[in-house]
Amino acid sequence: MNHMIPPVSSTGIASSYKSDCATCLVGRICLPSNLTDTASDANMVKRRSRILRGEHLFQVDDLVGARLYAIRCGSFKTYQLDSNGQQRVSGFHIGGDYLALDAIGLQRHRCSAVALEDSEVCEIPYSYLNSGKEQLLPLQQHFQNMLSKEIAREQNNALMLRSTRAEQRLSSFLLGLTWRYAERGYSPNCIRLHMSRQDIADFLGLTPESVSRLLFGLKRQNLVEVCRRTITLLNIDGLERLAAGGIAIPANQSEEMADSDAD
Amino acid sequence: MNHMIPPVSSTGIASSYKSDCATCLVGRICLPSNLTDTASDANMVKRRSRILRGEHLFQVDDLVGARLYAIRCGSFKTYQLDSNGQQRVSGFHIGGDYLALDAIGLQRHRCSAVALEDSEVCEIPYSYLNSGKEQLLPLQQHFQNMLSKEIAREQNNALMLRSTRAEQRLSSFLLGLTWRYAERGYSPNCIRLHMSRQDIADFLGLTPESVSRLLFGLKRQNLVEVCRRTITLLNIDGLERLAAGGIAIPANQSEEMADSDAD
DNA sequence: CGGCCAATTGAGGATCGTCAAAGTACGTGG
DNA sequence: CCACGTACTTTGACGATCCTCAATTGGCCG
8 A cells, every 4th residue: 555665775875864864854853953973873764655645654553563653744634533433633744743652652553644645754663762772862862852742732732622712723723733834944824734624623623614614704804815725824913812812803903893894 | 838758768778769669559650560679779769749739849831850740649730821811721630640741842841730639749850761771771661651641641632622512521531530540549430529610621621610510411311429529420331422422321211311301 | 607719500692513505626537 | 628526615594502691509617
């Protein structure tokens, strides 16, 4: 199913793993910034895989091999199905993100991961990371930091889901996604969504109809521009106020705006 | 503010750290099960602190020292305040849980932790864990598993919060808390809540009024018994069906129950 | 006993889900 | 190049759920 890219070492260039990571578009988010030549190692990335849009990288309950995945390019969604067959999306993941960090402890995948577009992942041998070699300490340290940051990210997700108003959740979602893309060098106010409205709804705990209406609501407030799956953030401050639970318009303008709510 | 318990080594018994952990009521959840004498080390637990009910263990934005906390007994809530001053509870933590695992990566606490009852925590020097000593490998491995499991737990939280119906969220909350207490040897169907209805509401993304009404609803369905802050689970299967998004009563009984809703 | 805080109960309204239908993009095949 | 089918998205009407505000009850402590 997956189209394996042969290990780079088969090309005969021993150091090409390193240079691969060095030239990687995600900008070394998945590696420590102070990585030295000795710390980097040909065994770090075992192989790369190409996953086509709609293909699964792993399925829920799959046994975790001694490998982790880092997304090189593209994007994934992770999801579970509840007892009614309803999809619950636990996250969207883009280049530089690790996948399956939640599965290390239990050795089984807790969700399924499917590519939202044609993507590439790097396989990282987890057991190798913990082999105890001293030169791997910085990598290991970085990896623990990634684990910790993943906890923080999940907590942010949970925080967002505790918003009572759906508008807050959607604003947080758009801001968070844009921010993560911006961190990787993309435009800080324009994103192309690779997931459907249904996926967004299943992530936010809403219905696709609500997502559609809420997006239109944000558009009507001149906070975003929506063109199919391309979203342009027009007023990031306003969105942040919305996400924080307030209203988008500063207080001194809110009255006149409330009166003239007709287009 | 905190009432420090002097390090056990001050008693002159060198090995008392180990025996402390061995006799700890939480049953070594925070330590690897295959812990050997050599792996255990007098430096593992730096000191213990007693935190009285209502006292803070740390505050949001506090710098993280090179220490982690493991709860020895008692319970905590972690929370943030949003821009409206509204409390958002990110989690409840009981004996055996680590605290501040989310703060390692960023070196700053992302939430405040306050004791819900008189409690004790063990301080674990994080830097020591990563000092690279070979005999610490199992501890380190265990610690990474704890990090991974914490991600999984947060994902479960987020999953619960994606339930559209508040009844599902409350059922999941009760089941999860009971399960965690049962894991530590408490009764599998009776819990004493140390948090207020407001705290529960702030954790579930609801209002205290809704929590109160929903608890009464569960009581009316004979799923739980509620006596102030003591909750007895009468029908765990039914609660699990509710939590999963179905109805509590099996299909063949639901009609007659629906008719006789007058008590 | 009185005051205080937590918890409950009630009434009313806003929000969001449900169901149904129409509109829109995209790929396929003629 | 255009017709067609499919899947996604939007729109509308209606109803259930849950929030808001307010009042009441109940427990705890001085």
